[in-house]
Amino acid sequence: MMAYTSVADIFESIEQVRGAVYDRVAGLAAEQAAFRSEPDGWSSAQLAEHMCVSEERLAGVIQRYLTAAEAEGRPAASPAVAPVSLDRIQEQAKAKFKSPEATKPSGALSIPEILDRMRRSRENLTAMRPRLEAIDVSDVTFPHPVFGPLNLYEWVLFVGMHEQRHLRQMEAVMASPGFPRDVA
Numbered sequence: 267m268m269a270y271t272s273v274a275d276i277f278e279s280i281e282q283v284r285g286a287v288y289d290r291v292a293g294l295a296a297e298q299a300a301f302r303s304e305p306d307g308w309s310s311a312q313l314a315e316h317m318c319v320s321e322e323r324l325a326g327v328i329q330r331y332l333t334a335a336e337a338e339g340r341p342a343a344s345p346a347v348a349p350v351s352l353d354r355i356q357e358q359a360k361a362k363f364k365s366p367e368a369t370k371p372s373g374a375l376s377i378p379e380i381l382d383r384m385r386r387s388r389e390n391l392t393a394m395r396p397r398l399e400a401i402d403v404s405d406v407t408f409p410h411p412v413f414g415p416l417n418l419y420e421w422v423l424f425v426g427m428h429e430q431r432h433l434r435q436m437e438a439v440m441a442s443p444g445f446p447r448d449v450a
């Protein structure tokens with residue numbers, strides 16, 4: 267992983283991952299989207315829905331902390347931020363985790379519905395970008411249940427890290443032997 271020195275770079279990074287997710291799932295037929303490589307594993311559609319629900323929830327928390335930071339009259343941010351990296355949690359992030367109930371997929375949404383929600387959740391997060399650029403929030407933190415406190419810049423970067431992890435899982439599902447390849 268690398269260190270990011272601007273909010274713009276952080277958002278560019280998460281957009282690259284999101285673009286790859288869109289590219290991977292947008293053309294899936296319903297049978298492909300619902301395929302599970304393991305009985306207790308998630309399908310590509312479920313992974314995408316989980317990413318969406320997770321981002322919706324994170325955007326809400328980031329919004330609350332950002333609003334509180336703005337109300338404090340925090341100092342203006344400089345164009346560059348202190349280097350932001352998630353290297354310190356990279357090894358821990360490779361472990362298997364149990365998803366919180368609130369972010370488990372319902373399995374009831376189609377790929378177009380999921381993609382529409384993903385677009386809206388990203389618009390909500392991206393709408394906060396000018397506010398994140400306006401004040402210094404490098405010491406505004408809230409805890410991740412496994413990785414401990416992350417500041418608001420790290421949380422935005424975490425969105426991309428989380429999606430990258432699940433994108434790899436999707437790719438594994440799609441590469442598995444039983445995946446329905448010839449579905450129109």
